[in-house]
Amino acid sequence: MELLSSLADGFVVALTWQNIGLALLGCFLGTIMGALPGLGPSNGVAILIPLAFTLGLGATPSLILLTSVYYGAMYGGRISSILLNIPGDEPAMMTCLDGYPMAQQGRAGEALALSGVASFVGAFFATWGLVFLAPQLVKVALLFGPAEYFALFALAFATLGGISSTNQAKSAFAAALGLGLAMIGVDTQTGVPRFTFGEVHLYDGIDFLVAIVGLFALSEVFIFLEHRGTDRDISDKPKMEIGKIIPSWALIRSCTPTMLRTTGLGFIAGVLPGAGASLGSFISYSMEKRLVDRKGTFGKGDPRGVAAPEAGNNAAAGGALVPMLALGVPGSGTTAVLLAVLLALNITPGPLLFSQNPDVVWGLIAALFIGNIMLLAMNIPMVGLFTRVLLVPPRILMPIVAMVSFVGIYGISGSSFDLLVMVGFGIMGWVLRKLDVPLVPVILGTLLGNEMEVNFRRAVNISNGDYMTLVGSPLAITLWAIAIAGFVLPILVGGLIRSRMRMPKDEEGAVTD
Amino acid sequence: MSDRIFGGIGLVLALIYAWQAAIIQESFLTDTVGPKMFPFIIAAMMGLSSIYFLLKPDPEPHWPHAGRLAEIGLAALVLAAYAELLPVAGFLISTAIAATYLTWRLGSKIIESLIIGVGTSVGIYVIFRLVLGLSLARGPFGF
Numbered sequence: 001m002e003l004l005s006s007l008a009d010g011f012v013v014a015l016t017w018q019n020i021g022l023a024l025l026g027c028f029l030g031t032i033m034g035a036l037p038g039l040g041p042s043n044g045v046a047i048l049i050p051l052a053f054t055l056g057l058g059a060t061p062s063l064i065l066l067t068s069v070y071y072g073a074m075y076g077g078r079i080s081s082i083l084l085n086i087p088g089d090e091p092a093m094m095t096c097l098d099g100y101p102m103a104q105q106g107r108a109g110e111a112l113a114l115s116g117v118a119s120f121v122g123a124f125f126a127t128w129g130l131v132f133l134a135p136q137l138v139k140v141a142l143l144f145g146p147a148e149y150f151a152l153f154a155l156a157f158a159t160l161g162g163i164s165s166t167n168q169a170k171s172a173f174a175a176a177l178g179l180g181l182a183m184i185g186v187d188t189q190t191g192v193p194r195f196t197f198g199e200v201h202l203y204d205g206i207d208f209l210v211a212i213v214g215l216f217a218l219s220e221v222f223i224f225l226e227h228r229g230t231d232r233d234i235s236d237k238p239k240m241e242i243g244k245i246i247p248s249w250a251l252i253r254s255c256t257p258t259m260l261r262t263t264g265l266g267f268i269a270g271v272l273p274g275a276g277a278s279l280g281s282f283i284s285y286s287m288e289k290r291l292v293d294r295k296g297t298f299g300k301g302d303p304r305g306v307a308a309p310e311a312g313n314n315a316a317a318g319g320a321l322v323p324m325l326a327l328g329v330p331g332s333g334t335t336a337v338l339l340a341v342l343l344a345l346n347i348t349p350g351p352l353l354f355s356q357n358p359d360v361v362w363g364l365i366a367a368l369f370i371g372n373i374m375l376l377a378m379n380i381p382m383v384g385l386f387t388r389v390l391l392v393p394p395r396i397l398m399p400i401v402a403m404v405s406f407v408g409i410y411g412i413s414g415s416s417f418d419l420l421v422m423v424g425f426g427i428m429g430w431v432l433r434k435l436d437v438p439l440v441p442v443i444l445g446t447l448l449g450n451e452m453e454v455n456f457r458r459a460v461n462i463s464n465g466d467y468m469t470l471v472g473s474p475l476a477i478t479l480w481a482i483a484i485a486g487f488v489l490p491i492l493v494g495g496l497i498r499s500r501m502r503m504p505k506d507e508e509g510a511v512t513d
Numbered sequence: 514m515s516d517r518i519f520g521g522i523g524l525v526l527a528l529i530y531a532w533q534a535a536i537i538q539e540s541f542l543t544d545t546v547g548p549k550m551f552p553f554i555i556a557a558m559m560g561l562s563s564i565y566f567l568l569k570p571d572p573e574p575h576w577p578h579a580g581r582l583a584e585i586g587l588a589a590l591v592l593a594a595y596a597e598l599l600p601v602a603g604f605l606i607s608t609a610i611a612a613t614y615l616t617w618r619l620g621s622k623i624i625e626s627l628i629i630g631v632g633t634s635v636g637i638y639v640i641f642r643l644v645l646g647l648s649l650a651r652g653p654f655g656f
Contacts, residue, residue, distance in 0.1 A: 054647050169565040173523060176559035180530055183555065187548040190540045194548055195533050218592070221615070222585050226577050228620050395619035395626075399612040400633055402592065406608075407637060410599065411647050419596030427589050434574045435519055457546040465545040 007131060010362025013060060014370060019363070022057075022065040023371045027378060030072020032389050035080050036397060038224060040089030041073035041277075041317075042333040042440075043216040047401065049341055050209055050408025059345045060360050064367040066341055067321070070334050071123055071368065074277065074317045075375050078115045078310055079386055082108055091277035091313035094285040098298060098305030105301050109245040109383075114303055115310040116379035117252055120372060121259045122311035126267045126318025127368045130325075133271065134354075134361075137326035141351035146459035147470050151479035153452040156329040159273040159486035160441050168491055170437045178445015179452070181206055188450060189457060201417045208340055208446045210409055210418050214425025215432075215439050216337070217405045222430040224398045245383060255307040258288050266312035270319020273486065276332030277316040284312025318368070325349060325361060329448075333440040340447055515573055520566030527560035588618060603652020604642075609634035 013019070033044035045066050052062040077092030082099035095115060102111040144152065157175040184195045185205025196202040262284035269280035288308035289298045298305045317334075324335040328342075328350030342349045347357060354361055379386075409422055429439055456470075463469035471477055534552035576582070595611040613630025617623055641647040 051641075051647075055645055167571055169562040169569075170571075172558055173562040173566075176527075176555050176562065179555045180552070180559065183552050187537075190543050190548050192538055192540050192548055194537050194552065195530075222588065225585055225588055225615075225618060226581050228618075395616055395621050396629055396633075398619055399615035399630070400637075402615060403608055403612055403633060403637055406592075406595070406599075407641055407647070407649060410650060414648070414650075416596045416600060419599070420593055423589055423592045423596060426592070427585075430585065434576065435515060436571060436574065453551040456551055457544055460546050461544050 003131060003135060006358060006362050007366065009358070010364070010366035011369075013359050013363030014064065014366035019061055019064050019367060020370065022061050023068045023367050024374055026065040026068025027072040027371050027374045030069035030074075031076035031079075031375065031378060031386055032072075033069065034073030034076025034078075034092070035088045035386050035390060036076075036392070037080055037084075037086045037088055038220055038394060038398065039401065040077070041070050041091075042337050043220055043401075044073050045069050045334055045337045045341075046212045046216040047405050047408060049337070049344070050213065050412050051404075052341070053344065054408065054411030059342075059347055059357070060363045062341055062345065063338075063360065063364045064371075066338060067364060067368060068371040068374075070338065071314075071317060071371055072375055073334075074123070074314045075116065075119045075379050076386065077313075078119070078306075079112065079383065080390055082111045082115065082306070083387060083390065091281050091316070092309075093278070094281045094309035094313075095306060097285065097309075098300070098302050101299070101301035102303070102306060107301070110247050110251065111303070111306050112383050113245050113247040113380050114251060114255060115306050116376060116383065117247065118255070118259050118307040118310040119314045119379070120376040122263045122266055122314030122316075123318055123372050123375075124369075125260075125263045126270065126315040127365065127372065129267045129271075129315075130318055130321055130368075131365060134322050134326040137322060138351045138354050141327050143475060144351075145473070146455040146462065147472060147476045148479060149455040150452060150459055150470060151476045151483065152327060152329055153448055153455070155479050155483035155486065156273060156331070156444065156448070157441060158483040160331070160438070160444060167436065168487060170435070171441050174432070174437050174439065174441035175445050178442040178447075179449040180445070181211065181442075182208075182446045182449020183453070188454065201415070205450075206421065206446065207413065207418060208443070209344060209412065210422045211425050211446050212337060212340055212443055213405045213409055214422040215429035215442060217401055218422065218426025219429030219433060219439075221398045221402045222426060223433065224394050226430075228395075245380065251303055255304050258292065258304045258307050259311040261291075262288060262308045262312040263315040266315030267319040269312070270316030270331070271322045273323065273329070273331040276320055277313040277334075280316025280319070281309035281313035285309045325353065325364075326351065328353070328451075330444065333443070336440055336444045336447060340443075343447060514570070515576070516566045516570030520563045520570070523563030523566065524560055527556045527563060530559065531556035584618060588615065591615075599650040601652065603654060604649040605634050605638055606652060607650070608637065 030044060033039040034041065048066060048069060052065055057065065073089060074091060077088035078095045078099065080086050080088040081092045081095040082103050085096050085100040087093040087096055099111050099115065102108065160171060182205070184202055186193050186203055193203060265284050265287060266280035269283060270277065285305065285308050288304060292304060320330070320332045320335045324330040324339055328339070328348065330336040330339045339349060347353065347360065406419060409418055432439060459469055460467060471480060531553060534549050534556060537548055539547055591611060591614050595607055598607040609631045612633040613626050616629045617626035621629060638649065642649050
């Protein structure tokens with residue numbers, strides 16, 4: 001009951017004209033960003049963070065705007081999957097498998113509407129899951145001391161590569177790179193400068209927003225430059241007829257069990273570290289195929305094959321917010337970016353967030369419910385509008401993306417130096433993606449590096465220099481064990497899952513959800 | 514091969530990192546761990562993974578041709594120049610130039626990209642400066 005009254009308070013916070021307006025704007029922008037290939041949830045949110053700051057939005061409004069973008073992008077990704085057979089973002093890749101065949105049969109409108117409903121079901125129940133699960137996780141997290149936190153951070157890095165990771169050494173390298181970058185600047189505990197090479201600009205460290213926008217948004221521009229005029233160029237794909245947009249009740253009813261099952265599965269995948277929305281949609285699709293595909297219609301335009309991954313990835317998106325809010329440790333790319341929002345607003349995520357800033361948490365959750373209903377309304381009757389956005393070719397879109405990134409970063413710091421660093425990160429992001437080094441651990445490293453070191457040093461200081469304290473409690477040992485398992489498991493069983501997920505995937509290590 | 518080069522660079526990076534960590538000036542008031550320990554751990558992690566790339570490289574990625582590589586390098590240079598030009602020439606002019614260049618290189622015709630570039634610049638200016646009141650770079654002409 002206490003939960004429900006907190007939630008009601010949240011609705012009071014969220015139901016102001018400003019917040020509703022921001023949620024609407026976020027949902028709209030998010031759907032567009034999700035629909036446009038090349039812009040996904042993580043780089044979409046990344047571009048908007050600096051803007052939210054320079055506009056002087058407070059913590060709750062910024063979070064409402066940005067999580068609406070996040071949810072919106074999860075909805076939007078399906079549009080280009082269905083119409084163009086190109087996933088608008090990575091979690092939507094499984095939707096291509098049945099969505100595009102449906103469109104080819106002239107049932108594009110039906111596929112869009114059904115996937116919209118499935119997205120709603122997934123996101124709606126996952127948000128309820130968030131309401132109930134996050135406070136429970138907070139209770140566990142309150143038992144954590146510095147040593148446990150250090151182990152938890154290690155766990156986040158170890159599992160971030162995910163079960164589908166191609167090369168764990170590359171994830172480890174990426175994490176080290178991010179952590180290393182975070183060390184630049186004045187040491188928070190003793191006040192000595194580290195790795196600054198005497199450059200004054202580096203004394204406050206590298207702004208993680210600069211790193212995020214560079215790595216996520218600018219590297220995408222370079223990828224497009226590289227692929228211009230090749231078959232990866234989508235500007236000249238034929239347009240699909242949409243057909244009728246309202247799905248029949250019979251269709252929705254026949255897909256309901258599928259949606260409910262995959263919602264549960266997706267939510268679990270989202271909560272678990274290192275899984276995220278892409279894996280959520282992947283396992284949802286594979287499970288449904290195994291479970292209900294008796295006539296072998298999956299892959300040939302079966303509506304259930306559209307509903308399953310969409311419910312799965314939206315549920316996973318909601319699930320991924322659980323560890324981010326309750327523990328302050330994100331399990332996926334976009335939630336890492338959302339964590340950056342909190343950190344930049346000087347709000348410490350984690351268990352204390354729920355007691356110190358309940359208005360932020362519950363306002364955000366209430367806004368997710370509101371946004372979800374808005375998204376359903378936007379994505380069924382107004383889906384035609386978004387399909388028109390797909391006509392904007394990348395040659396116009398990508399320069400806008402680049403320029404808006406510059407505007408945002410310049411707005412925060414007003415310094416050319418930061419912009420140069422951002423371009424540097426853009427190039428670095430491009431090279432790393434070519435080499436199949438995941439970018440998310442780099443981001444997470446720059447975000448969490450200092451916090452991780454603080455906990456490490458605090459734990460050892462408390463025990464007077466005894467390093468064994470890091471594995472000194474059953475809780476810490478458990479966390480380390482999960483971390484090690486999460487790191488080693490992909491090496492043992494990853495190949496199997498990878499080879500199945502490989503097929504519809506990009507060649508570049510894409511920026512994941 | 515790419516992975517081997519990458520591993521080599523990573524290893525050098527890790528060594529430089531460890532060396533830079535070793536020369537951190539510790540203050541007289543320091544905790545038991547000190548500011549060097551964590552960087553050393555990071556350097557070790559980076560070094561170990563780099564050695565792994567040297568020993569077991571992944572298959573070669575698809576590198577673009579030299580022309581495209583130059584294309585990307587040039588775009589990065591243009592963006593860097595844009596960063597430097599912003600405070601000098603102001604937002605509207607520098608953004609128009611940079612956006613025109615990118616649009617052109619992404620495959621628009623030159624006249625078309627000029628229009629798109631100027632349109633992008635003016636559009637962003639109107640939305641972010643005039644509607645949302647963000648402070649953008651001001652040049653000698655005040656815009």
